[in-house]
Amino acid sequence: MLRCLETNSTLEEFCLKETDVTEDLVKSYKDEPEKEPTEDIYCYVHCIFTNMGLIDEEGNVVVKAFMEIMPNVEEECLKKAPKIQECNDMASLKNCSI
Numbered sequence: 001m002l003r004c005l006e007t008n009s010t011l012e013e014f015c016l017k018e019t020d021v022t023e024d025l026v027k028s029y030k031d032e033p034e035k036e037p038t039e040d041i042y043c044y045v046h047c048i049f050t051n052m053g054l055i056d057e058e059g060n061v062v063v064k065a066f067m068e069i070m071p072n073v074e075e076e077c078l079k080k081a082p083k084i085q086e087c088n089d090m091a092s093l094k095n096c097s098i
Contacts, residue, residue, distance in 0.1 A: 015051070019044045029041055037091070037094075042087040061093070
C-alpha cells in the first residue's frame with residue numbers, strides 16, 4: 001500500500017506529526033508492503049492521500065487524480081470505493097491494487 005507513495009518529505013513530516021505515527025512504523029510498512037496495515041498506518045496514508053488531492057474533503061475518492069499519479073490502480077475499483085470518512089475506511093482501497 002505504501003510503496004506507491006511518491007511524496008515529498010514535507011508532506012511526510014506533516015502527516016507523521018498530524019497522525020502521531022513514527023517514521024520507524026512507516027518504514028516497516030514500506031519495507032514489508034504485504035503486511036496488514038494498522039489503524040495508525042491507515043490514518044497516515046489517509047493524511048497523505050487527502051493532502052495529495054486523492055481524497056476530497058467529503059471523503060470521496062478523486063479517481064482522475066489517482067489515475068494520473070498511480071496509473072496501475074484499477075479505475076473501476078476506485079469508482080466503486082465508498083466514502084473514506086475514518087482511517088480504517090482506507091482498507092477499501094487495498095482491493096484496487098494500491
